[in-house]
Amino acid sequence: MNEPTKYSTRPVVLPGAVDAWLLEGTPAPRCKVCAALAVQRSEAHARNDWAAACAAAKEIRNHGRGHGEAAQ
Secondary structure, eight states: OOOOOOSOOOOOOOTTOSOGGGGOOOOOTTOHHHHHHHHHHHHHHHTTOHHHHHHHHHHHHHHGGGHHHHHO
16 A cells, blocks of 8 residues: 655645636727726736735726716
8 A cells, every 4th residue: 555645745836716707898999997997907917916906907907997878
């Protein structure tokens, strides 16, 4: 019989661990809130802070719902 591993093994790194749709969200043109959220998302993405990047993308998607009335 084989002996069980008694030391920790190296972690498995999965490529593309964050689903792309979690980072989606198109900022509305000329909206300062959307622009600020887009900056937050890109800065978080650059530092690999996926929780913050996904939160900013979610805010962009949710905030964008109110732009339809303003455009008319």
